[in-house]
Amino acid sequence: MIDLHCHLLPDWDDGPDTWEEVDRMIALAAEDGIEAICITPHYLRFSRHGNDPDTLRSKFEEFFERYKEEKRISFYRGAEVFIHPDIIKHIKMESLGLNGSEYVFVEFPSDQVPAGTKDLFYRMMLDGLTPVISHPERNTVFGGQPELLYDLVCRGCLAQVTAMSLTGEFGAVVYKRAELFLKNNLVQFIATDAHDSQKRKPVLSKAVKVAAALTGKEKAGAMVDDIPLAILNNEIIPDWGSPLRPDKARKKFFFKK
Numbered sequence: 001m002i003d004l005h006c007h008l009l010p011d012w013d014d015g016p017d018t019w020e021e022v023d024r025m026i027a028l029a030a031e032d033g034i035e036a037i038c039i040t041p042h043y044l045r046f047s048r049h050g051n052d053p054d055t056l057r058s059k060f061e062e063f064f065e066r067y068k069e070e071k072r073i074s075f076y077r078g079a080e081v082f083i084h085p086d087i088i089k090h091i092k093m094e095s096l097g098l099n100g101s102e103y104v105f106v107e108f109p110s111d112q113v114p115a116g117t118k119d120l121f122y123r124m125m126l127d128g129l130t131p132v133i134s135h136p137e138r139n140t141v142f143g144g145q146p147e148l149l150y151d152l153v154c155r156g157c158l159a160q161v162t163a164m165s166l167t168g169e170f171g172a173v174v175y176k177r178a179e180l181f182l183k184n185n186l187v188q189f190i191a192t193d194a195h196d197s198q199k200r201k202p203v204l205s206k207a208v209k210v211a212a213a214l215t216g217k218e219k220a221g222a223m224v225d226d227i228p229l230a231i232l233n234n235e236i237i238p239d240w241g242s243p244l245r246p247d248k249a250r251k252k253f254f255f256k257k
């Protein structure tokens with residue numbers, strides 16, 4: 001399995017504090033059957049070092065040096081970039097795509113989808129980038145108006161569902177959104193978004209079982225294998241179904257005559 005979303009750089013964001021914790025996370029991931037991890041530190045949010053690109057670069061260098069003998073898992077460089085009017089400049093200057101590809105994680109505030117998102121994504125695509133929305137099921141606006149996500153995915157962006165959302169570990173509301181998005185082909189792959197070895201672990205297998213029950217074993221497998229692999233290789237992702245417009249989650253009003 002491939003995990004494209006994992007906070008594994010120590011002392012950079014709200015992920016692990018120490019190398020010992022990184023060791024524990026890697027051990028858990030390997031035990032779960034994860035063979036590749038794209039390391040995705042927060043960028044433009046949660047950084048303890050003011051998003052300093054030189055610090056980020058040296059942390060990645062230290063990571064790759066430290067784990068060059070690691071046989072169980074291969075590591076790739078990525079980022080999770082907070083939505084920002086200047087996002088394209090940062091992505092290009094700091095090469096923030098997943099494994100240097102055109103695919104870039106875009107993180108939203110948990111309670112907003114900024115008004116200019118559609119235009120911003122259009123500009124990103126004109127610049128050769130494909131926005132990948134991090135865990136839309138954890139966003140209250142996408143949750144209440146799934147047609148917004150449908151619209152963005154129809155326009156060419158991708159979206160990632162978090163493993164713990166599918167296992168119900170973020171609660172029933174988030175689970176229901178994850179289920180809806182999965183069944184409507186609005187999310188294309190599953191990732192852990194792990195932050196530590198205790199509460200936000202790098203574990204995919206449990207979510208794959210849930211996804212298999214919802215969408216079939218083959219597609220669930222592709223969501224942690226063929227699809228993330230295509231992204232790492234900067235290829236067009238395999239087609240596992242066109243986005244379906246979700247029923248509007250609106251209240252219906254009945255008027256008495």
Ligand SMILES: [Fe+2]
Nearest residue numbers: 005080134193
């Ligand atoms: Fe994340």
